[in-house]
Structures are given as structure tokens and as C-alpha cells.
Amino acid sequence: MANGIVLSSSVRTNLLSLQDTTTQQGIVQNRLATGKKVISALDNPTNFFTSAGLTQRANDLAALLDGISNGVKTLEAASNGATSITKVIESMQANVRQARQDKSFKGTSFTLDTLNMGSFTGKTLSFSGGSIGTTPVTIDAIVADIGGSRTSQSTTAAYAPPATAAKATYTAENTYAAPGTAQALDLTFNGVTTSVSVAPADTTVGAAVSSINAQLAAAGRTDIEAFNAGGNLQIRTTANVDGSVTVAGAGETAIFGAQVSAPGSDGLHSFSVNGTQVTLTPGQVTVGQAVAKANADLGPTHAFEAFDDGGKLGFRAKSAGVTALSISNTAGSTAAGMFDAAVAGTAPTTPGRVRTVDELATAINEHPSLVGKVRASLDGGKLRIENLSTTEMTIAGASATGINGGAGASNTTTIGGNEIRKNLITQFNDLRDQLDKIAGDAGFNGVNILRGDKLRVVFNERGTSSIDVEAKNKTGLSGVSTASNSLNISAVTEEEYSNDELLDARLNALKESMTTLQAQSSQLGANLSVVQIRQDFTKHMITTLQTGSDFLVNADMNEEGANLLALNTRQQLSQTALSLASQADQAVLRLFG
Incomplete structure (x- = not known):
């Protein structure tokens, strides 16, 4: 024996029973103290690790629940903003209706x-x-006036719009080749002629261009120039002007041959009617367009007006009588020579x-x-x-x-x-300013759906289930001061509030804006319902996971209490049995008594 003490068989049996009871009491007391029957993997590996997994998932979902709650509040904030914007638009509609009904002009x-x-x-x-x-x-x-006739003057031919603006050109037939001897050229534009020459030393078209331009500059000519037209020598105007360039002289045939000549154009018909300038462009294609442009240039108080004279462009006095008409052509204009002589009017028979x-x-x-x-x-x-x-x-x-x-x-x-309508303009535009301000204040925790922000709400711990929420128009419902805003509500003007038809159009536009807003509000409501449903689902899921985890590891306190009571009773019985067993060993003491 290790301790050298001899115990009887009955005493040892009772001692072991008492020790086992004490051990079991410790286990039960620990369960009662912790509330768990599985504290470590040694107690029950399967239940311990299964419970840990369930608890971890419950904790992950609990962490997501805060994000879901923020999503709910963000959507509620956006919904509140949309509701307030709806009330503002309703006020704007009432404002327009009041203006439409007011007639206090x-x-x-x-x-x-x-x-x-x-x-x-x-x-x-x-x-x-x-x-x-x-x-x-x-x-x-x-x-x-009654009777008589009006003074008039029309174009000699049917009206034709001015040619597209271009330079006048005079281009050689063939690729340039240096002449064997010097060649004299007479260059003419707008009645002014300048003589130049091309020498054998001008071996390339570039050299010839430089030589001619130097001679023109020396003569003070800035309206024409020589030019390299793809290897062919060309004389052209320096600007888009009316007229044609001509080349003569002894060397014209040798240098230019069967040349190609194109007139230039400033792209305008420019002339004056009794001192008032009229300018027609290629945009006035038809005689009707030319009449409208000419009358706009003349103005409503001018004594003469433009008219369509059977396809010709004409000008006539606004009333009968002998009124002098003078159409003066701008120098160099294609309008030069456009008009016939004026036809004088006669005095009215009745004033x-x-x-x-x-x-x-x-x-x-x-x-x-x-x-x-x-x-x-x-x-x-x-x-x-x-x-x-x-x-x-x-x-x-x-x-x-x-x-x-x-x-x-x-x-x-x-x-x-109308002062009432004018005041309503200010009120409308003040209401319109509130659209931006309300939309700007409808955010939660830094996310504003009405401003075009994107809200993502994650529903599970793996991130595989989520919802993205943003305005139907990615620019949001705000930004009403720009043309691209989704509600399309522009500021009203005095012109608009002066015109009943424009007010009717504004009412229709506000109805469209309200439809857009209702569609956005409907989407926000649907998304809010989805997030709230998932919020409730997550809460219940967390409870289910925690309950399942506790079921695997938690102790039944009633059962453990009964076990402890039984063990206490058993301990007392074991102590009594041990006492009885030790009495047999005490009998030998009586031999010495």
C-alpha cells in the first residue's frame, strides 16, 4: 500500500462511493453556477461546436441588424422627404390655379x-x-388712304439666296512648271490691276507664290494673293468677298492655260432701303424668308416694307402717294444690279x-x-x-x-x-426653392436617396442577400435648378404668369411632376417594406439560432437542482455507511479496554 494504512474492504468501498458522490456534486454545482451543461469540447464535442457555430451566426446577424435598422431609417427619411415634396408641389399647383383665376389686370x-x-x-x-x-x-x-398706288421696286429676276461665302479664285489648268523666260501677268480684282512677273528662277510653285506675293505686297495689294493649289498656281482673294479675279498679260497662257475661274462671295445680299441697311444671308432660302428678314431689318416704323412680288423680292411704300424710294447697293455686293428702277406711286383719291x-x-x-x-x-x-x-x-x-x-x-x-400674379410668381419660386432644401435634408447617417445616393442593405452574413436602393432618376429628385432634374420644375417667369395658356401648360407639367414623384414614393415604399420584413425575419432568426445553441449546451436548472439534492442525500448516506463500516474495525479496541 502506498500510504501503509490498511483499510477494510467495506471501508474502502464506502470511501470510493463518497468520493464519487463528491465529484458528481462538483459537476452539478458547476452547472448550476454557469447554467451550462456543456462548457468545453471535453463535455460534448458535437454539441459544443454545433452550439458555437449557431452562436457565431446569431452574432453575425445581430451585427447586420444595425445596418438593416439604419437602412429602414434611411428609407423612412427619404419617404418623409417625398411626402413633404408632394405637399410643396400641391401648394405650387394651388398657386398656379390662383394665378389662372385672377383677372385683376x-x-x-x-x-x-x-x-x-x-x-x-x-x-x-x-x-x-x-x-x-x-x-x-x-x-x-x-x-x-383710298385710291392711288404705292411706290415699289423689285428684283430683276426671281429671288435667289446669296451664294455661300467663298474666296474668288483663278487657278492654272496644269501643274506649275518654271517658264523658260520671264512671263508678265496682269492681276485684276474690283477694277484694280497690278502687274507681276514669273521668272525662270521660280523653279517651283512655292517659289512662284513667294515671288508674286512679294510683288503684290510691294504694290500695296492686300486683297489678293498667290496660292499653291495642290501644285497648281492660283490667284485668289484674301477674304470671302463678292467679285471675280482675272489674269491677263503676255504670260497668262503660258502660266495658266485653260484656267478654272470661280467667283467669290461674302455670303450676303447687302443693300440699304432709304438709308436703312438690309442684310440677307444664305439662311433666307425662299423669297418669303427674305421678306421676313428684310422687314425685321427695316423695323415697324419704316415707310417701306418688303413683299413677295410673284417670286421676286420687292419693296413698296406702306401707303399710297408719291414717295421716293432709294435702294443703294453695298460696294462689291452681289446685290449690285439686283433691282429694277423704282415705280413711282400716285396720290390717293380719298385721304x-x-x-x-x-x-x-x-x-x-x-x-x-x-x-x-x-x-x-x-x-x-x-x-x-x-x-x-x-x-x-x-x-x-x-x-x-x-x-x-x-x-x-x-x-x-x-x-x-397685375400685382397679384406678380406676387404669386415670387411665392411659386420660393416654393420651388424648398424642393431642393427638403430633398437635401432628407438624408440619414450620410445617405440621401433623394439626392441620388445609393443605399445598400445586406441581409445575411455571407453578403449573398442584399438590396440596392436609389432614386429612379440617378440624379435624384433634387437639383431642380437644372434642366436635367427628374421633376422638371423650372422657375416661373413674368411672361408665363401673364399668359393663361402658359399657366395651363404649367399645371399639366406639375401633374407630370407629381406622377414622377408618386412613382418614386411607391418605389421607396416597396423597398421600405422589403427591408422591414427582412428586419423582422433577422430578429426571429437570431432568436431561433440562440435558442438552438442554448438547447445544446444549457443545463436544465430544475433537473440539476434535483440531482444536487439527490447527491447531497447520497453523500449523507455514504458518510453513515462509512461510519458503520468503520465500527467493525473499532471492536478490537474493546480488547484493550
């Missing part, structure tokens, strides 16, 4: 000063400002008269440039003129009280604009 009633106007054809009413613009629109206050108030009102209301911008009506024998605009309109030919058709500051009056 300002107007002034004028008497007709027939005494001062007499029957002179120069008496007019001229409107500018307001919705009309800076170019005045003129209404004759006098009925046109004009002042228009009645009814006639003036009709003329104003039917003028295409004034429709929807100015309204004329009768007001107890006076002519009432209303400014259908939000800005001030100027009327030349009327004093503060009467229409006299005269010019000058004393015969100019103004009519104010």
Missing part, C-alpha cells in the same frame, strides 16, 4: 383726340413692354381719316402680336386698354388721358402690371 380708358390727329398717316399707337417685349407693335390710328373707337379696339384685339397680351374694349365712348401682363406696358401715341397718335415723351403713357 390694370387698364386705362382714353378719349380719342380726333382734332389733333387730323388725317395724317403718321399717327399711330405703339405698344411695348409687358408681355410684348422691347420691339414695339404699332397700330395705325388712321384709316389708310385717310381717324379710326373710330370700335375700329381701334378691333385692330388692337386682332393684331397677332398683341393677342393675349393687350385687350381693348369700349368704355362709355372711350377706348379702354388693359395690360394682360405682370409687368409695366408702355403706350406711345397716347397721353395720360387721350389718344393723339403723336410721338414724344408727352404722348407716352404706361399701364402697370
Whole structure:
């Protein structure tokens, strides 16, 4: 025996039983203290590692849950922004409807000063400002003369647009070759001739070009030059001008042969009508386009106007009578010689008269440039003129009280604009500014879907399940100050709020913007539902994983408590049995008693 102590068989058996009970008590007490029945892989390898895997996945999902929660809040922020933007657009629609219904346009009633106007054809009413613009629109206050004819002048042939701008050229037939002897050339353009020569020393076309240009420079010619046209000697103008270059002289045949000559063009028909410049370009292809451009150049107050004279471009006086017409061609222009001699007009048989108030009102209301911008009506024998605009309109030919058709500051009056509509313009544009601001404030944790940011929400620990959320238009719903914004809401102008048709168009545009916003809101709502569903799913999944992990390693506290009670009882019984077993060994002591 190791310790040299002799124990009886019964004592040793009871001692071992007591030791085993104590060991089991320690195990049960540890389970009660930790709440786990599997603490290490030694306890149960399968359950331990399975539980660890489940716990790890639950922890990974718990880490993702924060990102999912942020995604939910980001989508809620975007949805709140879209809801607020919807309310702003509804306010904008109400603003436009209010402007559309408002008719508080300002107007002034004028008497007709027939005494001062007499029957002179120069008496007019001229409107500018307001919705009309800076170019005045003129209404004759006098009925046109009756009888007689108008002075006119037309082109000699059917109108043709100016040629495309090009240089005039005179090009040699063959590739340049140095002459055997010096060759004299006379170069002419616009009636001016300069003599030059080409020498045998000019062995290449480049040498000939340099020699001729030096001679032209010495003669002070800057309008023409020599040029290397692919190995052929060419004389051309230095600019795109009307006219033709000619070459003569003893050496012309030797140097140029059967040359190719092309006229130049400045690309314009330039001339003046009674001192007013008219310029036509290749863009005026038809005679109708030429008439429109010429009348624009002449202006509404000019005594003459352009017209289509059976395909020819003509100019005529606006009223009958002998009125001198002078068309002066610009020097060098292709318009030179375009026009026949003027046909003088004859005096009218019946002179004009002042228009009645009814006639003036009709003329104003039917003028295409004034429709929807100015309204004329009768007001107890006076002519009432209303400014259908939000800005001030100027009327030349009327004093503060009467229409006299005269010019000058004393015969100019103004009519104010519609103040209510003007104030609504400011309100609309202020609302529009809020679209950007609301969209800019609709972010969460640095991500703003309404600004075009992209939100990614990951749903599983492997990253194989996720959702990407961004605005339908990748630029977002903001940026309304640019043309590329998805809501397409531009700032309103005074012109727009002066025109009922433009206001109707704006209402339709706002409806389209609302449709776009509703589609975006619907998408945000659908994405929010998906993320919220996955959030709930992840929470339940974490609970399931944690429950499954605990089931494998956690101890049943009731069971372990009962086990500890049983072990305590067993320990007491073992101690009693050990005591009884040791009494047999104590009997020998009585022999010495």
C-alpha cells in the first residue's frame, strides 16, 4: 500500500462511493453556477461546436441588424422627404390655379383726340413692354388712304439666296512648271490691276507664290494673293468677298492655260432701303424668308416694307402717294444690279381719316402680336386698354388721358402690371426653392436617396442577400435648378404668369411632376417594406439560432437542482455507511479496554 494504512474492504468501498458522490456534486454545482451543461469540447464535442457555430451566426446577424435598422431609417427619411415634396408641389399647383383665376389686370380708358390727329398717316399707337417685349407693335390710328398706288421696286429676276461665302479664285489648268523666260501677268480684282512677273528662277510653285506675293505686297495689294493649289498656281482673294479675279498679260497662257475661274462671295445680299441697311444671308432660302428678314431689318416704323412680288423680292411704300424710294447697293455686293428702277406711286383719291373707337379696339384685339397680351374694349365712348401682363406696358401715341397718335415723351403713357400674379410668381419660386432644401435634408447617417445616393442593405452574413436602393432618376429628385432634374420644375417667369395658356401648360407639367414623384414614393415604399420584413425575419432568426445553441449546451436548472439534492442525500448516506463500516474495525479496541 502506498500510504501503509490498511483499510477494510467495506471501508474502502464506502470511501470510493463518497468520493464519487463528491465529484458528481462538483459537476452539478458547476452547472448550476454557469447554467451550462456543456462548457468545453471535453463535455460534448458535437454539441459544443454545433452550439458555437449557431452562436457565431446569431452574432453575425445581430451585427447586420444595425445596418438593416439604419437602412429602414434611411428609407423612412427619404419617404418623409417625398411626402413633404408632394405637399410643396400641391401648394405650387394651388398657386398656379390662383394665378389662372385672377383677372385683376390694370387698364386705362382714353378719349380719342380726333382734332389733333387730323388725317395724317403718321399717327399711330405703339405698344411695348409687358408681355410684348422691347420691339414695339404699332397700330395705325388712321384709316389708310383710298385710291392711288404705292411706290415699289423689285428684283430683276426671281429671288435667289446669296451664294455661300467663298474666296474668288483663278487657278492654272496644269501643274506649275518654271517658264523658260520671264512671263508678265496682269492681276485684276474690283477694277484694280497690278502687274507681276514669273521668272525662270521660280523653279517651283512655292517659289512662284513667294515671288508674286512679294510683288503684290510691294504694290500695296492686300486683297489678293498667290496660292499653291495642290501644285497648281492660283490667284485668289484674301477674304470671302463678292467679285471675280482675272489674269491677263503676255504670260497668262503660258502660266495658266485653260484656267478654272470661280467667283467669290461674302455670303450676303447687302443693300440699304432709304438709308436703312438690309442684310440677307444664305439662311433666307425662299423669297418669303427674305421678306421676313428684310422687314425685321427695316423695323415697324419704316415707310417701306418688303413683299413677295410673284417670286421676286420687292419693296413698296406702306401707303399710297408719291414717295421716293432709294435702294443703294453695298460696294462689291452681289446685290449690285439686283433691282429694277423704282415705280413711282400716285396720290390717293380719298385721304385717310381717324379710326373710330370700335375700329381701334378691333385692330388692337386682332393684331397677332398683341393677342393675349393687350385687350381693348369700349368704355362709355372711350377706348379702354388693359395690360394682360405682370409687368409695366408702355403706350406711345397716347397721353395720360387721350389718344393723339403723336410721338414724344408727352404722348407716352404706361399701364402697370397685375400685382397679384406678380406676387404669386415670387411665392411659386420660393416654393420651388424648398424642393431642393427638403430633398437635401432628407438624408440619414450620410445617405440621401433623394439626392441620388445609393443605399445598400445586406441581409445575411455571407453578403449573398442584399438590396440596392436609389432614386429612379440617378440624379435624384433634387437639383431642380437644372434642366436635367427628374421633376422638371423650372422657375416661373413674368411672361408665363401673364399668359393663361402658359399657366395651363404649367399645371399639366406639375401633374407630370407629381406622377414622377408618386412613382418614386411607391418605389421607396416597396423597398421600405422589403427591408422591414427582412428586419423582422433577422430578429426571429437570431432568436431561433440562440435558442438552438442554448438547447445544446444549457443545463436544465430544475433537473440539476434535483440531482444536487439527490447527491447531497447520497453523500449523507455514504458518510453513515462509512461510519458503520468503520465500527467493525473499532471492536478490537474493546480488547484493550
